[in-house]
Amino acid sequence: MSPTGPRVVSLVPSVTETLVAWGRPPVACTRFCEQPGIPHVGGTKRPRIAAIVEMAPDLVVMCDEENRIEDHDALRAAGLEVHVASPRTVADVPEVLAALAAAVGVEVSPPPPAPPPTPPGQPRVAFVPIWARPWMTLNADTYGASVLAAAGWSSAWADDPVRYPEVTVEEVRARGVDAVLAPTEPWAFTVDDLPGLAGTFGARAVLVDGQDLFWWGARTEGAVRRLVRALA
Template sequence: MRVISLVPSATETLAAWGIDPVACTRFCERDDLPHVGGTKNPDIAAIAELVPDLVVVDREENRREDFEALVAAGIDVEVLHIASLDDVNGELARLAQRVGAAWQPEPLPARSELPPLRRADGDDTRVRVFVPIWRRPLMTISDRTYGATLLAYCGLEVAFADRPDAYPTLDEADLASEPIDLVLAPTEPYPWHRHHLDELGAYGPVHLIDGQDLFWWGTRTPGAVRRVADAVARSLS
């Protein structure tokens, strides 16, 4: 099949299944493939010129108006929707069927196999983490997102998880209202680096974490759960 992926997670997963898309976005980290724009601004005309059999999008990553433009161009579009760990296997099974991949789900590591994530003061309550995903404005994740459910599976409590928006915008009053044991600063979507540590340190101890392991779902998910839990355990030791 001639597949175009507009989702970095899907691009990675398809490659793991032995299916290289004929094109992808510039965020998919595949410099060997043609790029057709970004996740939020794909080049519809360039996609149509490649005459794909299928274009893969995701409701969390891509815009409805781009989906509608693809459909209007007569292109077959597979829409995934992965907003939690529980969504992964079902959505990947559907994608595998569409592209003819022989895939069997890999189970998540049992919680008993993950390192215990304990507070430094010995308190038995769960470690409460703040995950800033954008800088200006400052934004985070709620429990309506894949990343928050992955952290919860690891045994962490995510600050602001009960907000009604999937990606809440915060102000200083919000941050002052929530106790935070650890700031997990992901390397994407905002590229937090070590020179940001003092800025984020105003909210709690800071640990940089791989944004792909936290937010890219797919064949990487079982390993990502282990790596995220191990990284947090190291930051708490």
């Protein structure tokens, strides 16, 4: 352990962003973490296990939503300490951040104890295409859906038993959604896609920040506020 704290490898973009915001950047991260100044050790699904082991970090941070159990097990088998940070809802974030801060030896001000209040009224229903070939969306048991709920929206597939179900254009049209909320990731939708999405699904299309919708951590509180403004 260095004098400034444990040497951490982060395999979770949300964690990397949060550690940087706390002034405790990891010694390595994934190429999806958008931190060109920090060495990369592969992707979230295909990390370079041998390279991580060779670095001999004090801690590796993973998430069951983004990383694979076989990589977790391989790192543990190599004798590395692994901390799992996996919030399912906006309300889970304060506790997860407190545990992460303790694991990396950082003192941070506790985040707000509750998510921002949901706007009044009946939640509007959205189709959120997280993938386009095939079309995929999200149910209520996902972090992204909890961010939507905090902003006064719900997924048209909230009650689906599959967390990320495949859907068809005909199914989306049949549900009569209020809007198509096209995130900038994981599928990289842009403003140029909005007219086509609106025509395909028969509803207005709005571009939303995919990181605000799916990344949690230091950005969570502001992300909900930004989403409310974007969808007003």
